[in-house]
Amino acid sequence: MSHHHIICSNVSFSYDKSFEILHEISFTAGHDDAIGLIGANGVGKSTLLRILVGLEMEFTGEVSIGEIKVTKKTLPRVREKIGYVFQDSENQLFMPTVYEDIAFAPRNYGLDSDQVEERVRHALDLIDIDYLKNKQPYKMSGGEKKLAAIATILAMTPDVILMDEPTIALDPRNRRRLINILNNLDHIKIIASHDLDMVLETCNRVILMSEGKIIADGETREILTNRELLEANGLELPFCLQGETGVSYKPSVPHTHIHL
Amino acid sequence: MGKLSDAIYEVHYMDTIAGIDSPIHRVHPLVKLIVTVAYIWFTVSFNKYDVTGLITMVVYPVALFSLSGISFGHSIKKLRVILPFVILMGILNPFFNREPLFLLYGITITEGMVSGLTLLIKGILTVLGGYLLISTTRIEAICYALNLLRVPEILVTQILLTYRYITVLLSEANHIFEAYSLRAPSQKGIHYKVWGSLIGQLLFRSIDRATGLYDAMVLRGYNGNFRHSQLPKARWQDSAYLLVWMAAFAVLRYTSLTALIGSLFVR
Numbered sequence: 001m002s003h004h005h006i007i008c009s010n011v012s013f014s015y016d017k018s019f020e021i022l023h024e025i026s027f028t029a030g031h032d033d034a035i036g037l038i039g040a041n042g043v044g045k046s047t048l049l050r051i052l053v054g055l056e057m058e059f060t061g062e063v064s065i066g067e068i069k070v071t072k073k074t075l076p077r078v079r080e081k082i083g084y085v086f087q088d089s090e091n092q093l094f095m096p097t098v099y100e101d102i103a104f105a106p107r108n109y110g111l112d113s114d115q116v117e118e119r120v121r122h123a124l125d126l127i128d129i130d131y132l133k134n135k136q137p138y139k140m141s142g143g144e145k146k147l148a149a150i151a152t153i154l155a156m157t158p159d160v161i162l163m164d165e166p167t168i169a170l171d172p173r174n175r176r177r178l179i180n181i182l183n184n185l186d187h188i189k190i191i192a193s194h195d196l197d198m199v200l201e202t203c204n205r206v207i208l209m210s211e212g213k214i215i216a217d218g219e220t221r222e223i224l225t226n227r228e229l230l231e232a233n234g235l236e237l238p239f240c241l242q243g244e245t246g247v248s249y250k251p252s253v254p255h256t257h258i259h260l
Numbered sequence: 261m262g263k264l265s266d267a268i269y270e271v272h273y274m275d276t277i278a279g280i281d282s283p284i285h286r287v288h289p290l291v292k293l294i295v296t297v298a299y300i301w302f303t304v305s306f307n308k309y310d311v312t313g314l315i316t317m318v319v320y321p322v323a324l325f326s327l328s329g330i331s332f333g334h335s336i337k338k339l340r341v342i343l344p345f346v347i348l349m350g351i352l353n354p355f356f357n358r359e360p361l362f363l364l365y366g367i368t369i370t371e372g373m374v375s376g377l378t379l380l381i382k383g384i385l386t387v388l389g390g391y392l393l394i395s396t397t398r399i400e401a402i403c404y405a406l407n408l409l410r411v412p413e414i415l416v417t418q419i420l421l422t423y424r425y426i427t428v429l430l431s432e433a434n435h436i437f438e439a440y441s442l443r444a445p446s447q448k449g450i451h452y453k454v455w456g457s458l459i460g461q462l463l464f465r466s467i468d469r470a471t472g473l474y475d476a477m478v479l480r481g482y483n484g485n486f487r488h489s490q491l492p493k494a495r496w497q498d499s500a501y502l503l504v505w506m507a508a509f510a511v512l513r514y515t516s517l518t519a520l521i522g523s524l525f526v527r
Contacts, residue, residue: 108487
């Protein structure tokens with residue numbers, strides 16, 4: 001039995017033959033991996049996540065999750081193993097209350113009402129949002145919605161958690177809370193983000209992408225302290241490392257006033 | 261765009277009042293749904309000249325307003341929206357049917373006048389009946405009741421998701437219109453030439469939202485069958501509520517209660 005839970009082998013993808021969004025992407029992820037998927041806008045991070053979860057199927061190459069090859073036939077089994085947190089929580093919270101939203105997946109997987117109740121309670125406890133359970137999504141703040149969205153996928157008891165820009169639009173307190181939650185989750189995680197400080201705190205491995213290809217794949221600190229590599233690919237050092245000895249930060253473009 | 265934000269507020273308000281606790285709110289949603297449908301059916305079944313009989317049906321909304329704590333004033337304000345449509349339906353009756361029915365203080369009251377009036381009363385009462393149902397029952401409970409009544413799944417899901425996303429659509433529209441008005445400060449309303457592109461924007465955003473929503477659903481095991489929450493079974497109080505109202509509607513509809521009361525005073 002392989003110790004790799006996710007195997008992505010030579011995956012290429014395009015909507016239009018003239019422009020390839022992903023090119024020959026290959027990587028594996030094991031049970032201890034928390035991977036930060038980083039790269040400038042439009043390099044294919046979200047597309048890669050969507051392929052892993054089977055939302056885009058017109059790719060070439062092979063993807064396996066927990067030894068199940070991702071095909072149209074295996075999608076229901078694959079999706080039971082993966083929880084995908086959308087960038088926009090509004091899409092994820094479609095039921096009238098948080099409780100109903102969290103219960104949605106367990107009900108679909110045929111659990112009886114006691115088991116559903118137990119799953120919902122467990123997910124609420126993990127994220128510590130019991131106080132939100134009867135709240136309507138539209139009455140919640142962006143931070144609360146994000147936490148509720150994570151709870152909805154935890155109720156599926158997935159092996160793998162995929163997150164697309166989880167800290168976007170979160171205030172510092174909610175961002176900190178999310179980081180603590182992520183560090184307490186014992187799942188395989190792949191987090192696509194531009195928030196490199198968050199990646200530094202939550203991931204043990206980083207995959208850097210550019211123009212649909214993997215440019216670097218390695219230990220988090222090793223990649224996130226490499227100023228030349230990051231800047232060559234449209235990124236900057238994480239804020240917390242700017243000014244640190246050995247990774248001293250010099251903005252490549254001086255601050256200037258723009259006169260129109 | 262005050263009207264859009266007012267509409268968003270209104271949906272939130274309805275949700276809030278549907279979630280309060282009262283004897284009516286605690287009644288099983290299926291029972292409330294059946295009673296509401298029965299009330300509407302009995303109300304519209306009155307003869308078009310039977311104004312006095314029809315007026316007795318006001319007992320139901322009066323009882324529900326007093327027992328549920330729902331604001332009567334606010335409900336009446338909401339009626340303003342549908343009142344023009346109801347009036348429009350009955351306004352031509354006096355012109356088409358001029359057969360005299362009786363004299364009132366020397367004024368000839370025609371059949372058309374009376375039938376127009378009954379149409380107006382029926383419209384108001386039935387809308388009030390529906391309003392009282394949605395203001396005392398949460399949407400998921402109504403959907404659960406519809407599910408128990410074997411209403412097609414696709415229809416119930418549509419109702420549930422439309423209700424959930426109506427506020428999202430309204431706020432998207434609000435954002436578009438606010439962005440427009442901030443860059444066209446001297447204009448009152450929106451110029452007709454840009455209506456097409458604004459509506460197009462809204463359509464594309466809606467499609468985008470719908471796609472994202474569907475993705476989120478299939479990723480959590482949705483396969484076309486929407487599984488609703490299970491609510492507690494009906495209690496004896498719910499059965500009593502059903503029986504009492506059914507009996508009351510039958511009595512009000514098939515006995516001339518007003519004539520009976522009148523005969524007690526005029527002998």
